[in-house]
Each structure stands twice: as structure tokens, then as C-alpha cells.
Amino acid sequence: MTDSSEDKTETAAAGSAAATTTGKAPAPFLQVRDLKVHFRTDDGLVKSVDGLNFSLEKGKTLGIVGESGSGKSVTSLAVMGLHRASRQQRSKVDMSGEIWLDGKELVSADPDQVRRLRGREMAMIFQDPLSALHPFYSVGSQIVEAYRVHNDVDKKTARKRAIEMLDRVGIPQPDKRVDDHPHQFSGGMRQRAMIAMALVNNPELLIADEPTTALDVTVQAQILDLIRDLQKEFGSAVIIITHDLGVVAELADDLLVMYGGRCVERGPAEKVFYEPQHPYTWGLLGSMPRIDREQTDRLIPVKGSPPSLINVPSGCAFNPRCPYAEVPKDNLTRTVRPELREAGGGHSSACHMSQEERERIWTEEIAPKL
Numbered sequence: 301m302t303d304s305s306e307d308k309t310e311t312a313a314a315g316s317a318a319a320t321t322t323g324k325a326p327a328p329f330l331q332v333r334d335l336k337v338h339f340r341t342d343d344g345l346v347k348s349v350d351g352l353n354f355s356l357e358k359g360k361t362l363g364i365v366g367e368s369g370s371g372k373s374v375t376s377l378a379v380m381g382l383h384r385a386s387r388q389q390r391s392k393v394d395m396s397g398e399i400w401l402d403g404k405e406l407v408s409a410d411p412d413q414v415r416r417l418r419g420r421e422m423a424m425i426f427q428d429p430l431s432a433l434h435p436f437y438s439v440g441s442q443i444v445e446a447y448r449v450h451n452d453v454d455k456k457t458a459r460k461r462a463i464e465m466l467d468r469v470g471i472p473q474p475d476k477r478v479d480d481h482p483h484q485f486s487g488g489m490r491q492r493a494m495i496a497m498a499l500v501n502n503p504e505l506l507i508a509d510e511p512t513t514a515l516d517v518t519v520q521a522q523i524l525d526l527i528r529d530l531q532k533e534f535g536s537a538v539i540i541i542t543h544d545l546g547v548v549a550e551l552a553d554d555l556l557v558m559y560g561g562r563c564v565e566r567g568p569a570e571k572v573f574y575e576p577q578h579p580y581t582w583g584l585l586g587s588m589p590r591i592d593r594e595q596t597d598r599l600i601p602v603k604g605s606p607p608s609l610i611n612v613p614s615g616c617a618f619n620p621r622c623p624y625a626e627v628p629k630d631n632l633t634r635t636v637r638p639e640l641r642e643a644g645g646g647h648s649s650a651c652h653m654s655q656e657e658r659e660r661i662w663t664e665e666i667a668p669k670l
């Protein structure tokens with residue numbers, strides 16, 4: 301693996317990897333390098349993910365944040381090897397770059413090899429549990445199946461394991477509810493059941509794609525607490541995908557903000573949340589609902605719509621929506637695409653304004669209004 305300048309600014313989770321006795325830092329558990337996922341469609345080439353780099357250690361949580369259509373789900377499906385799963389899509393999707401999981405490269409790997417890793421080494425939970433749970437089979441039998449695919453055990457042993465997992469994720473009377481069908485569970489319980497199914501094989505990487513969006517606020521908090529507890533217990537690496545910065549601000553060790561298929565800001569969660577450097581992140585923070593404010597007080601929502609991923613704006617993709625697009629001289633924002641620049645402490649962002657300028661705007665103009 302070669303080192304690019306961008307890789308040197310990778311997240312703190314990667315940077316915290318301890319040096320070995322040989323003096324060589326071990327490779328991060330998950331490392332994504334220059335990932336591109338482009339779809340060939342009748343309307344043109346959709347550049348859903350266009351050169352993404354990040355890494356993640358076991359026991360750490362990475363939050364991937366961005367508006368709808370920024371490429372978050374496509375990124376997670378790429379890690380899970382799911383863009384290749386459908387024959388129909390295989391002819392339409394162009395994927396390049398590298399995804400290293402525990403020393404194995406997945407982009408060029410045989411699809412069967414990646415399929416074997418799914419469920420055992422990596423698992424995913426979705427916004428809608430019914431997309432993962434089949435309506436015709438009992439919740440328990442689906443967890444039993446998921447367990448037996450990767451473990452050579454009889455049904456009785458697997459059922460015991462399913463009941464244990466349902467108990468662990470907080471389903472009351474798990475020995476009875478194990479035979480219920482998904483529709484007999486509430487939305488929050490279905491989410492818990494899906495988490496139980498995802499974790500039944502102790503995967504080392506868990507990807508949660510908008511895991512709480514469909515739930516009410518109280519259940520949301522419970523599910524996030526559950527994910528946090530389970531991560532501590534299982535020591536897995538977790539990626540949480542959300543459009544809501546508030547959901548991941550406390551949970552994540554690192555944050556990666558995506559815009560138009562690229563990373564515009566990343567770093568330790570407290571840096572990105574409390575000292576954000578990119579005008580798009582300011583907008584995300586400004587549009588976050590706050591319980592201590594009236595709804596009308598959301599001050600700096602991101603105006604306009606996300607960019608087309610077929611005709612991405614030239615220069616900085618955010619420039620048509622950026623209130624500060626005119627600040628950099630020589631029309632730079634509209635002509636040159638900004639690269640990620642390190643601001644210190646593993647925090648980097650891609651913006652043409654100088655760091656001093658952005659710090660001034662954040663401190664004087666944005667932060668006081670949030």
C-alpha cells in the first residue's frame with residue numbers, strides 16, 4: 301500500500317493505532333482508499349462516490365454524515381460488497397479503489413469471498429428492519445438461519461443463541477417472542493431484532509445505515525444506547541450513516557462529512573462538531589433541530605438542492621450553495637476543486653478559504669447564532 305498525502309491526514313481512529321515492536325504501524329482494521337462507485341445510467345455517468353478515503357479501527361465508531369444523495373449508502377454498500385450482488389447491477393456499476401478489511405482487499409476480491417465475510421466479519425443494519433426481516437418467517441428462525449450459515453451447529457443450539465441475542469438486545473420474554481413474526485413486533489423491537497440478527501456472529505465491522513430515522517425520539521435514543529453498549533461489549537468497528545449530525549455527535553469517535561460523493565470534512569467528532577471548518581458542515585449544524593430553541597430559530601439551513609452527480613458543479617461542488625463562495629480570490633471556488641487540507645489533530649476539510657478566514661467566520665458569524 302502506498303501512502304498518498306491525503307492518507308496522512310486520516311482520521312484519529314487510524315492515527316491512534318499503536319506502533320508495533322518492529323516500529324511499523326499496523327494497518328488499520330478498515331481502510332478505504334480512493335473509492336469510486338460510478339453508475340452507468342441512460343442519463344449519464346452518476347458519480348455517487350468519487351474518491352473517498354477513510355479508515356477505522358476496531359472498537360471505534362465512524363459517523364458518515366451528509367444530505368440525501370451524498371453517497372453515504374453507496375459507500376456502505378460498497379464496503380459490504382453489495383453492489384456486485386445483483387447481476388443486473390454488475391454491468392452498470394464501475395467500482396475502483398481499495399477497501400482493506402482486516403488485511404483483505406475487497407474491491408478486487410472474488411464476490412463469493414466477500415459474501416462469506418458478510419454476516420460473519422461484517423454486518424449491516426438498515427433504516428427499515430422489514431428490508432432485512434422476511435415477513436413470512438418467525439424472527440427466531442431468521443436469526444437461527446443467519447447463525448447456522450456461518451456455524452456448524454444444530455437447530456437447538458442455534459435457537460438458544462437466538463434467544464440469547466434477543467435477550468441481549470432488550471426484547472422482553474425472548475424465549476416466547478422468538479417465535480413471533482416481524483409484524484408482531486413494534487418498530488423499535490423490529491430494529492432490535494435486526495440488530496440481534498446482525499450481531500449473532502460477532503461481526504468485527506457493523507454498518508448501521510440510518511438506524512433510527514424511522515423511530516420516535518425516545519426509541520431512537522434507546523437504539524443508539526444499545527449500539528453503543530454492544531460495541532463496547534463486542535469491540536467491533538462501527539460505521540453509522542446518518543443525515544443528522546446530532547445523532548452521531550456523541551456516539552462517534554470520528555466524523556466524515558460527505559457532499560456530492562466526496563468527503564468535505566473529517567476528523568475527531570468533537571473537532572468536527574465544535575470547531576467545524578467547512579461551510580457545508582456549518583449548514584448541517586444550522587439545520588439541526590434543537591430542543592432548547594423554537595423551530596423557527598434554525599439559523600443557517602443549507603439553501604438550495606444537493607448537486608447533480610452526473611453534472612457535478614465545476615470547482616468546489618458546494619459553490620452554488622455556499623454563502624462564502626466569493627471570498628476566495630480569482631474565482632477559485634468555481635474553477636478549482638479543493639482538496640482536503642489538514643488543520644491539525646487529524647482534522648481536515650476541503651475549502652478554498654484560508655483556515656484563518658474560516659476560523660474567523662465560524663467564531664464571529666456562525667457559532668454565536670447556533
Ligand SMILES: Nc1ncnc2c1ncn2[C@@H]1O[C@H](COP(=O)(O)OP(=O)(O)OP(=O)(O)O)[C@@H](O)[C@H]1O
Nearest residue numbers: 339341346348367368369370371372373374375609
Ligand atoms: N444503482 C444505482 N444506479 C444509479 N444511481 C444510483 C444507484 N444507487 C445510488 N445511486 C445514486 O447515487 C447517489 C448517492 O446515493 P446514496 O443512496 O448513497 O445517497 P445517501 O447519501 O445514502 O442518501 P439517502 O440518505 O437518501 O440514502 C444518488 O444520487 C443516487 O440516486
